[in-house]
Amino acid sequence: xxxxxxxxxxxxxxxxRKDKEIFVEEMARELEAAGLVxxxxxxxxxxxxxxxLRRQLKAEDCRYRVVKNTLTRLACRKIGxxxxxxxxxxxxxxxxxxxxxxxxxxxxxxxxxxxxxxSVKGGLLSGRTLTPEEVKALGEIPPRDIxxxxxxxAFQAPISGLANVLQGNIRKLVYALDAVCRLKxxx
Numbered sequence: 001x002x003x004x005x006x007x008x009x010x011x012x013x014x015x016x017r018k019d020k021e022i023f024v025e026e027m028a029r030e031l032e033a034a035g036l037v038x039x040x041x042x043x044x045x046x047x048x049x050x051x052x053l054r055r056q057l058k059a060e061d062c063r064y065r066v067v068k069n070t071l072t073r074l075a076c077r078k079i080g081x082x083x084x085x086x087x088x089x090x091x092x093x094x095x096x097x098x099x100x101x102x103x104x105x106x107x108x109x110x111x112x113x114x115x116x117x118x119s120v121k122g123g124l125l126s127g128r129t130l131t132p133e134e135v136k137a138l139g140e141i142p143p144r145d146i147x148x149x150x151x152x153x154a155f156q157a158p159i160s161g162l163a164n165v166l167q168g169n170i171r172k173l174v175y176a177l178d179a180v181c182r183l184k185x186x187x
Contacts, residue, residue, distance in 0.1 A: 020071055027075035036101035037124040039087040039094055044117025056107045061099035067092055083129045087121040101125055101139045109139030
């Protein structure tokens, strides 16, 4: 049957109970493996905006799905993520990743600056519930490369300071010996 010609009632009948069970199993497995889950309201975003968001999240190894709340609630209950249930109201999209949670949160933060329609409802980071403000704060953490550079700089600073202090004493000794040499030459 052509889905474009089918009526809404016929399309709803095409999604069988077995399909729903498969979705719940798949969603439960993916949410259980995820380190970060962000729940958002996507109302007001058009298809091209959502496509851009998906591409940006995919670059961060993050998956974005528009979900049915009842099926997602069942998946959450199955794996014990009942903390997400309060966020599953109204139009809901879920982004989740096993990779760097900061990168995914940063994509939401940057995308939300340009698109007021996207609103974060909350999230979950390693089993801890996040408010929208905490998701924003997570996105404001500098990238991993910058943090590593700062750590390296912090380790290097005392060593550089010690090297400068030790060189200062040697330099003073050289100046003193040079002054003694000049005095002996002039005498």
